Structure formats: structure tokens, C-alpha cells
Amino acid sequence: MPQNLARRMRPRNIDEIIGQAHLVGQGKIIRRMVETSLLSSMILYGPPGVGKTSIASAIAGTMNAAFRTFNATTDTKKRLQEIAAEAEFSGQLVLLLDEIHRLDKPKQDFLLPLLENGQIILIGATTENPYFSVVPAIRSRVQIFELKPLEPDDLQVAVKEALADHERGFEFDVSINDDALYFLTHSTNGDLRSTFNALELAVLSSENHHVTLDDMENSLQRKAATFDKDGDAHYDLLSALQKSIRGSDVNASLHYAARLIEGGDLPSLARRLTVMAYEDIGLANPDAAVHTVLALQACERLGFPEARIPLANIIIDLALSPKSNAAYVAMDEAISDLGKYGNLPIPPHMQDGHYAGAKDLGRSVSYQYAHNFPNHWVDQQYLPDKLKGVDYFKPDEMGKYEKALNMRKHWIEEQKRDGKH
Incomplete structure (x- = not known):
């Protein structure tokens, strides 16, 4: 059965990897390991289609090492034993272990000695955070690297390489108009596999192998309404969404x-919703920010179309939550004063006193530890002299939590006025 475009275009060496410059760029950690032949076992984690398998195969190709794959869910322990036997004779074997977070205990127990003696160079791949999902016994024996979604520019490079490569890409000449290329590279959420799959389908279904925007819309099964070449319509929609949520219009929020x-474009939507949770809802409903972050993590794992479900939950939550911008307005005022006055001297009692000679310099000498006082509060100067008396945080009292913060703030102000400690 012929291989699909994504598999045909898989990088053969480390120089052909698209994106992930923070790991495989010049002077970066994985490239240095390969170039010095000091490769160690690792886990690569990140969303689907960003290059986990590609990096593993490229490493093996660059180092002329045997390369085998193993799926923790579907492959048996016997298959792992066969790979181990092969590694004894091959000198160095790179094993891509897909879905490593699902590796069961018998397979773990068999694998651990192979990692210890270096018989196998393990490259684990997972979409789950390995700090939570991979057992400590394996985690302690590998380095962990996070892969990021590819940027549209990276995807564009990959598409152009596939169109130009008549050996691995397309045997015939293919052209793609600018609108179709822009739409393709901005609507696949940094997933190179999805980009290649959509491109291949569009090419094979196009007339005379010329891919138009209509071909790409049919291939991706979505409209390009939010993607104009200059980006104006896209940012207009993001702006309309934020203003609708800020204005508590749940129906307009759902529409946009x-x-x-x-x-x-899940990354742009996720970024804007995260900003809104802290900028527009803020301390009026801090739980909304928690819900937003958790829902967006679920969205990254699910991808579209299922991601629309957690998105619907948080958009309704944000739109109907009480609103407060008091926290970020307070921070902006503090930053503004920093611009005016620069780095003002910190009062001596507020400076670090945990080093030899600090006491002789008067550092931290008269500091009063708040927990030693009633209500865990004591009146002392915390701000630099020039900023004594400033009041940045002015609560809106739009929710129970912010009201509670304001009550505490008023209590402290009263204690200061009454001269209590």
C-alpha cells in the first residue's frame, strides 16, 4: 500500500526537521547530542503532528543507527524482546516508543535494564505531560523535552518542500494559490501531519493539480471566512469575541x-480566552481562570471538532461571570510608576539578610515577621520611600472573592489609621 505524503516527507536526518528550533537548531541540545554521538534516552511530548516521530527517525538517520518503533498500547512484550535481541547485534538501536505513558509494568520491568546499560536508546513519544503520566522509574532515566505546535511559517516551508520534491512529494508538478496556502498553514493548528494530509487530498481532488482556496476548504471541511491574507478579519473576530464576553452578551460571544x-485557529482562540479570564473577569471570579486553563488543556488534547465542547463551556462561563479589571489596572499603574521613578532603593529591613555580614550592613535587622502578630499582620514600611502611601489596587467588588479581598484591604487600612500593630 503506498505511503501517504506525511510519511513520505518524514525527515531523513536532523537537518530536514521542520520547526522545533529550540531543540534541533544550531547549538541546541538534541542537535549537540547527535553531533557529538552522545545520545541519551529521552521523552518527547507535545500535541499530535509536531514532529515526535520525525525527530526520532531523523536522529537514527543522522547517526546511521537501527531504528525500530514500538507502541505501548498495541505491541506485545514479545515484540519488545525481539527488539532487544536485535539491539545486541546492531551496536546501537534507536527505539521510538509511542504512547509511552501507557506502558504497562511487565514491559517497564523488561525495558529498564536496557536503558541502564545503554543497549537501547529510547525515544518516548506522548501527548501527555510525562511529569504526571510517566512512571518515575522511567522518568528518572531519560531527559524530557517539550515540542511546540509548528508556526504557520514552518508549515509553509514544509508544504513548499513537498511540492518541490518530485521523489518523495508529488511525482507531477503542483501549484497552489496564495489564499489556499495561507488558509492551509493557518488552520491546522501547527499540526504538520494534518497539513500534509489536507494538502494531499486537495492536490488529488483538484483540477490539473492546481490547488485553489475552494479545493482547500473542501479538503479541510471548513470555510476560510476567518482567514484573510492581511489578518484583519481574523483579528476583528477575536476583538468582537473579547468585547462580547466583556459586555456579558453570551449569545454574541457564542456567535463569534x-x-x-x-x-x-485554536492557538489564537486559546490565547485570547486565557487573556480574557484574567483581564476582564479577574478577581470577580478567579475560578473562571482555573476553568479556562483546564478546558484549554482539554482542547489541545482533543483537537477539533471535539474541542468545541470545552470551548462552549468556558465561553458561556466567561460571558456570564461578574467582571473586574481591577487587578491588571493595578499592575499597569505599578509599571507606570516604575517607568517614572526607576528602580527605587528597597528599605534596608526588606532586603535579604541570609548571608554572612548582612547584619553588619543593616540588612533585614528590623524586619518584623507578620506571622508572629495577631491576624498575621504588622504595620511596617514595605514600599520604597518615594512610593509610601500609593494605592494601586482599587477593588470593583463584583464577586464574593473580590469583596473579601476588599474587606481585608479596608481592615488593614483601619489598623494603619489607628496605629495598631
Whole structure:
């Protein structure tokens, strides 16, 4: 059965890897390991289609090492034993262990000695955070690297290489218009596999192998309504979504979110929703920020179309939550004063006193430890002299939590006025 485009274009060496420059760029850690032949076992984690398998195969190709794959869910322990036997004779074997977070205990017990003696160079791949999902026994024997979604520019490079490579890409000449290319590289959420799959389908279904925007919309099964070449319409939609949520219009919020979801740009949507949770809802409902972060983590794992489900939950939550911008306004005022006055001297009692000679310099000498006083509060100067008396945080009291913060703030102010300690 012929291989699909994504598999045909898999990098043969480390120089052909698309993206992940923080790991495989010049002077970066994985490239240095390969170039010095000091490769150690590792786990690569990140969303689907960002290069976990590609990096593993490219490492093996660059080092002329045997390369085998193993799936923790579907492959048996016997298959792992066969790979281990092969590693004894091959000198160095690179094993890509897919879905490493699902590796059961018998396979773990068999694998651990092979990692210890270096018989196998393990490259684990997972979409789950290995600090939570991979057992400590394996985690302690590997280095862990996070892969990021590819940027549209990276995807564009990959598409152009596939179109130009008549050996691994397409045997015939293919052209793609600018609108179709822009739409493709901005609507696949940094997933190179999805990009290649959509490109191949569009090419094979196009007339005379010329891919138009209509071909790409049919291939991706979504409209390009949110992707104009200059980006104006896309940012207009993001702006409309934020203003609708800020204005507590749940129906408008869902409408603009639906248009953005149809466009498929999950990273932009996730970034804007995270900002809104802290900028517009803020301390009026701090739980909304927690819900937003957790929901967006679920979205990254699910991808579209299922990601629309947690998105719907948080958009409704944010739109109908009480609103407060008091926290970020307070921070902006503090930053503004920093611009005015620069780095003002810190009062001596607030400076670090945990080193030899600090006491002789008067550092931290008269500091009063708040927990030693009633209500865990004591009146002392915390700010630099020039900023004594400033009041940055002015609560809106739009929710129970912010009201509670304001009550505490008023209590402290009263204690200061009454001269209590």
C-alpha cells in the first residue's frame, strides 16, 4: 500500500526537521547530542503532528543507527524482546516508543535494564505531560523535552518542500494559490501531519493539480471566512469575541466563537480566552481562570471538532461571570510608576539578610515577621520611600472573592489609621 505524503516527507536526518528550533537548531541540545554521538534516552511530548516521530527517525538517520518503533498500547512484550535481541547485534538501536505513558509494568520491568546499560536508546513519544503520566522509574532515566505546535511559517516551508520534491512529494508538478496556502498553514493548528494530509487530498481532488482556496476548504471541511491574507478579519473576530464576553452578551460571544472555531485557529482562540479570564473577569471570579486553563488543556488534547465542547463551556462561563479589571489596572499603574521613578532603593529591613555580614550592613535587622502578630499582620514600611502611601489596587467588588479581598484591604487600612500593630 503506498505511503501517504506525511510519511513520505518524514525527515531523513536532523537537518530536514521542520520547526522545533529550540531543540534541533544550531547549538541546541538534541542537535549537540547527535553531533557529538552522545545520545541519551529521552521523552518527547507535545500535541499530535509536531514532529515526535520525525525527530526520532531523523536522529537514527543522522547517526546511521537501527531504528525500530514500538507502541505501548498495541505491541506485545514479545515484540519488545525481539527488539532487544536485535539491539545486541546492531551496536546501537534507536527505539521510538509511542504512547509511552501507557506502558504497562511487565514491559517497564523488561525495558529498564536496557536503558541502564545503554543497549537501547529510547525515544518516548506522548501527548501527555510525562511529569504526571510517566512512571518515575522511567522518568528518572531519560531527559524530557517539550515540542511546540509548528508556526504557520514552518508549515509553509514544509508544504513548499513537498511540492518541490518530485521523489518523495508529488511525482507531477503542483501549484497552489496564495489564499489556499495561507488558509492551509493557518488552520491546522501547527499540526504538520494534518497539513500534509489536507494538502494531499486537495492536490488529488483538484483540477490539473492546481490547488485553489475552494479545493482547500473542501479538503479541510471548513470555510476560510476567518482567514484573510492581511489578518484583519481574523483579528476583528477575536476583538468582537473579547468585547462580547466583556459586555456579558453570551449569545454574541457564542456567535463569534463559532466563527473562530469554524476557522480552526485554536492557538489564537486559546490565547485570547486565557487573556480574557484574567483581564476582564479577574478577581470577580478567579475560578473562571482555573476553568479556562483546564478546558484549554482539554482542547489541545482533543483537537477539533471535539474541542468545541470545552470551548462552549468556558465561553458561556466567561460571558456570564461578574467582571473586574481591577487587578491588571493595578499592575499597569505599578509599571507606570516604575517607568517614572526607576528602580527605587528597597528599605534596608526588606532586603535579604541570609548571608554572612548582612547584619553588619543593616540588612533585614528590623524586619518584623507578620506571622508572629495577631491576624498575621504588622504595620511596617514595605514600599520604597518615594512610593509610601500609593494605592494601586482599587477593588470593583463584583464577586464574593473580590469583596473579601476588599474587606481585608479596608481592615488593614483601619489598623494603619489607628496605629495598631
